[in-house]
Amino acid sequence: MASVKFENVTKRFGGFTATEGLDFEVGDGEFVCLLGPSGCGKTTTLRMMAGLETPSEGKVWIGERDVTRVHPKDRGISMVFQDYALYPHMALADNIAYPLKVRGQPRPERHAEAQRVADVLQIGHLLDRMPAQISGGQQQRTSLARALVTPSDVYLFDEPLSNLDAKLRLDARGFLNHLQRDMGITAVYVTHDQAEAMALATRIAVMDRGRIVQYAPPLEIYRRPATTFVANFVGNPPMNLIEAEARIEGGQLHLQAPGLHLAPLPVPAALATRAPGRLTLGVRPEHLALAAPGAANRIEGRLFANENMGPETLVTVTRTEGEARLTARIFTDEAPRLSGAVAFGFEARHLHLFDAEGLRVPGDGE
Amino acid sequence: MTDHLRQFLGRAGFAFFTALIGAIFALPLVWFLFAPFNSRAELGLAIPEPFSLSNFRQVLENSFAIRALGNSLIQSVGGTLLVALAATLASYALSRSPLPGKRAVTYVLLLFSSVVSGSAAMVPIFLMITRAGIIDTHLSVILVFAGGLLPTAMFILRDFIDGIPRSYEESAMVAGASPVQAFFDVALPVIRPGVVVVVVWAFVNIWGSFLIPFILLRSAEKMPASVAIYSFYSEAGTPIVTLLAAYALLYSLPVVLLYLFVSWKFGFRFFGGIKA
Ligand SMILES: Nc1ncnc2c1ncn2[C@@H]1O[C@H](COP(=O)(O)OP(=O)(O)OP(=O)(O)O)[C@@H](O)[C@H]1O
Numbered sequence: 272m273a274s275v276k277f278e279n280v281t282k283r284f285g286g287f288t289a290t291e292g293l294d295f296e297v298g299d300g301e302f303v304c305l306l307g308p309s310g311c312g313k314t315t316t317l318r319m320m321a322g323l324e325t326p327s328e329g330k331v332w333i334g335e336r337d338v339t340r341v342h343p344k345d346r347g348i349s350m351v352f353q354d355y356a357l358y359p360h361m362a363l364a365d366n367i368a369y370p371l372k373v374r375g376q377p378r379p380e381r382h383a384e385a386q387r388v389a390d391v392l393q394i395g396h397l398l399d400r401m402p403a404q405i406s407g408g409q410q411q412r413t414s415l416a417r418a419l420v421t422p423s424d425v426y427l428f429d430e431p432l433s434n435l436d437a438k439l440r441l442d443a444r445g446f447l448n449h450l451q452r453d454m455g456i457t458a459v460y461v462t463h464d465q466a467e468a469m470a471l472a473t474r475i476a477v478m479d480r481g482r483i484v485q486y487a488p489p490l491e492i493y494r495r496p497a498t499t500f501v502a503n504f505v506g507n508p509p510m511n512l513i514e515a516e517a518r519i520e521g522g523q524l525h526l527q528a529p530g531l532h533l534a535p536l537p538v539p540a541a542l543a544t545r546a547p548g549r550l551t552l553g554v555r556p557e558h559l560a561l562a563a564p565g566a567a568n569r570i571e572g573r574l575f576a577n578e579n580m581g582p583e584t585l586v587t588v589t590r591t592e593g594e595a596r597l598t599a600r601i602f603t604d605e606a607p608r609l610s611g612a613v614a615f616g617f618e619a620r621h622l623h624l625f626d627a628e629g630l631r632v633p634g635d636g637e
Numbered sequence: 638m639t640d641h642l643r644q645f646l647g648r649a650g651f652a653f654f655t656a657l658i659g660a661i662f663a664l665p666l667v668w669f670l671f672a673p674f675n676s677r678a679e680l681g682l683a684i685p686e687p688f689s690l691s692n693f694r695q696v697l698e699n700s701f702a703i704r705a706l707g708n709s710l711i712q713s714v715g716g717t718l719l720v721a722l723a724a725t726l727a728s729y730a731l732s733r734s735p736l737p738g739k740r741a742v743t744y745v746l747l748l749f750s751s752v753v754s755g756s757a758a759m760v761p762i763f764l765m766i767t768r769a770g771i772i773d774t775h776l777s778v779i780l781v782f783a784g785g786l787l788p789t790a791m792f793i794l795r796d797f798i799d800g801i802p803r804s805y806e807e808s809a810m811v812a813g814a815s816p817v818q819a820f821f822d823v824a825l826p827v828i829r830p831g832v833v834v835v836v837v838w839a840f841v842n843i844w845g846s847f848l849i850p851f852i853l854l855r856s857a858e859k860m861p862a863s864v865a866i867y868s869f870y871s872e873a874g875t876p877i878v879t880l881l882a883a884y885a886l887l888y889s890l891p892v893v894l895l896y897l898f899v900s901w902k903f904g905f906r907f908f909g910g911i912k913a
């Protein structure tokens with residue numbers, strides 16, 4: 272087990288900057304998720320940890336060692352590749368056991384070990400097949416098994432569950448979570464599935480266009496997103512963002528937007544010294560509830576969609592004639608047959624404020 | 638109904654036409670198979686009457702020609718091994734290394750190779766080989782062929798290797814393999830079909846070449862079959878058809894066997910797909 276540290280790491284491909292000024296640390300025994308949209312530099316970051324890509328600037332540390340220019344084989348890592356990278360000429364058993372073969376373990380022992388890991392991942396019955404003879408999900412689990420078959424200082428996972436069906440994905444996720452809790456492995460896990468990140472991570476690094484925009488524990492990211500980007504990326508469905516006209520009057524903050532009725536708020540310290548102008552108001556779908564037309568804090572609109580998800584229902588309304596939509600997640604039991612005008616109520620303490628640049632305006636006490 | 642008829646006539650016409658073309662191409666092959674067993678073979682096509690092996694008996698008495706088959710084997714196998722080995726290593730390096738200008742290298746080599754193995758460079762090659770003191774040796778033939786074929790072989794293989802994801806070797810290295818280990822364990826087995834193509838191509842090329850051994854070799858006991866085949870011409874330069882046919886059949890056997898072996902052992906695959 273070891274920690275991983277990035278010191279101001281930038282990676283350029285020709286003129287294109289794939290990651291910029293990455294500066295963060297993955298603690299010993301931590302399970303960090305790199306979360307972000309396609310092309311934001313997650314794989315590139317992981318490959319620099321693995322030594323498959325050399326940073327254009329900055330340093331990479333694993334434990335006490337500067338590994339910036341150390342060969343992958345000497346880094347003490349395991350990795351699951353985004354494209355699996357199974358060796359097409361080897362049966363599954365040999366694929367999984369390959370890291371053990373390199374370490375000089377005799378064949379019977381390494382095959383026994385491969386069998387053990389494969390059984391856990393429910394591919395134990397496929398070990399004499401070739402990679403071309405199994406399904407995509409099975410290939411992905413083979414690749415995962417190969418990474419887990421040896422003890423490593425750091426485990427790197429590049430979307431290892433993306434091709435599994437819902438049930439298998441939950442099983443494998445539970446297994447990884449167990450590994451982390453039980454064995455205290457250090458892992459860096461790339462995903463663009465925020466639910467997966469929430470479930471597995473001790474900390475999440477949310478990435479956007481080659482930069483880390485927030486690095487914090489999952490609940491912190493959920494409760495206090497640092498930017499509108501994070502707010503929009505984390506949460507299912509994502510946070511509702513409402514552009515509002517802001518002014519300070521009589522020592523209170525007044526927010527105005529189509530369909531919004533909001534009692535004046537206390538002025539956050541960060542806004543006391545500057546004119547707020549436009550602000551973005553955020554409220555999570557799960558913090559909205561159906562409201563009476565006269566409630567003090569409410570948002571009104573016309574019903575757009577009503578999706579029953581079992582115990583919960585997603586109700587979407589349009590606030591204006593245009594596109595400004597708003598989604599609420601409410602208990603199905605509480606959702607009567609809606610039609611026409613709908614009003615959602617919320618509590619002021621569940622509001623998030625972001626300034627014109629999209630940065631969080633910290634509430635008092637944050 | 639007329640539509641059906643037209644369709645039928647069209648098909649029939651097409652089939653007839655292709656059969657005709659096929660027959661035109663097949664005739665020489667049929668001659669090639671029949672003439673060796675015909676003690677009175679001429680240039681015309683004739684079914685042997687009776688089938689006889691007397692042509693082969695006479696060819697076997699020509700010890701120069703028989704030894705030449707062995708020489709061809711030495712030179713072709715030697716040259717092919719050298720080409721395959723060097724091309725595999727070189728094209729792997731060219732494909733995987735971040736060397737700037739590596740594409741240009743292959744193209745320039747390719748350009749020059751057509752000069753090297755072409756007749757234009759025969760005089761300088763002859764002089765170089767003489768200076769090097771290896772004139773009239775198998776080695777000289779092997780080296781000159783290797784030099785001439787290598788760029789094209791590298792070109793074919795590099796393209797093939799470029800098409801193979803790097804993540805195979807990358808995952809091997811992450812698993813703890815050295816670059817050399819990753820090459821032998823993972824990369825080489827995957828690029829083997831490409832190497833097989835190069836082996837067959839190089840072997841066929843060297844086996845059939847006349848000019849280079851003709852110029853570089855003096856002594857009769859080193860001549861390959863491509864040169865020795867001229868011993869079945871009379872003083873006046875006319876071919877002794879019976880013997881020539883028998884020898885030609887013997888001469889073509891190794892190439893046919895190589896194709897059969899490769900196709901049985903590996904299946905002919907090129908660029909990740911079609912199996913013969
Ligand atoms: N070898 C390369 N040469 C040039 N550009 C590259 C290279 N590798 C990655 N990039 C670019 O860098 C950016 C980040 O790529 P990366 O693979 O890290 O994205 P990602 O976050 O893993 O995306 P995804 O979720 O789709 O896998 C992309 O815009 C990509 O086009």
Ligand SMILES: [Mg+2]
Nearest residue numbers: 313314315353
């Ligand atoms: Mg990726």
